[in-house]
Amino acid sequence: MQLVIGNKNYSSWSLRPWLGLKVADIPFEETLLPLYEPDARSQRLAFSPTGKVPLLVDGELRVWDSLAIAEYVAEKFPDRGLWPADVAARATARSICAEMHSGFAALRDILNMDIRASLQVGLTPEAQADIERIIAIWTECRARFGADGPFLFGRFSWADAFYAPVVTRFVTYKIPLPPVAQAYAETILALPAMQEWITAAHAEPWTNHK
Ligand SMILES: N[C@@H](CCC(=O)N[C@@H](CS)C(=O)NCC(=O)O)C(=O)O
Incomplete structure (x- = not known):
């Protein structure tokens, strides 16, 4: 399989499938198309029919x-447990992935993923509410489903991959977190695959400042 992604520093949507595939130890070839180069869209x-990344x-x-990539990979590699085995946990994991996929517009708008940077921004009430909702999701999942490990549903699942870009945003924008959320963020940052992505982001030559 080939995963087409954008810059590791900026492409939050690309990080999600990339991290899931890596943590599940599923081999793939990576094709990185820098997002802000003059011919980026035609590349x-x-x-991709949408002109967007990621694409598998x-x-x-x-x-x-x-x-769609998450669902396809989970179906193709059912033994990797990328969705939780328990039906209630699985439905909740899918709910929070869907919530991330279609929501958090204020957070996305104000706290752009920019792994290399260390920034300070003024938070709007909407962005603050998004942050509080994410902390509530992490806290509830850890309490209800996290008994078998340090991830949202115990073992690593797509839910962790979908929230991993938020972890980097909280670091970039120095967002203070309560202890359960902070411990969870540190678990994600400590993943060898996450470290690999972050190291590569730091080494990238491209910027979005044109
Ligand atoms: N809903 C899509 C969003 C993909 C997306 O917006 N990707 C960005 C990069 S992170 C992109 O390709 N932007 C280029 C553009 O919109 O032309 C997904 O979940 O994969």
């Missing part, structure tokens, strides 16, 4: 959009 359109290529098949 992406050569792979598996033989003749193209799967675009992070959530």
Whole structure:
């Protein structure tokens, strides 16, 4: 399989499937298309009908959009446990992934993913509410489903991959977290795959400042 992604410093949607595949130890070839180069859109359109990344290529098949990629990979590799085994936990994991996929507009707008940076921003009430909602999700999942390990549903699942970019945003923008959320953020940052992504982000030459 081939995963087409954007810059590791900026592409939060790309991090999600990349991290899931890496942690689940599923081999893939990575194709990185820098997002802000002059011919970036036409490069992406050569792979993806939406002109967006991430996109997964598996033989003749193209799967675009992070959530569809997550579902496809989970179906293709059911033994990797990328969705929780318990039906209630699995439905909750899918709910919070869907919530991330379609929500948190204020957070996305104000706290752009920028792994290399260390920034201070004024938070709008909407962005503050998004942060509080994420802390509530993490706290509730850890309490209800986290008995078997340090992740949201105990073992690593797609839910962790979907919230991993938020972890980097909280670091970049120095957002203070209560202890349970802080411990969870540190668990994600300590993943070797996460460290690999962060190291690569620091080494990238491209910026979005044109
Ligand atoms: N809903 C899509 C969003 C993908 C997306 O917006 N990707 C950004 C990079 S992080 C992109 O390709 N932007 C280029 C553009 O919008 O032209 C997903 O979940 O994969």
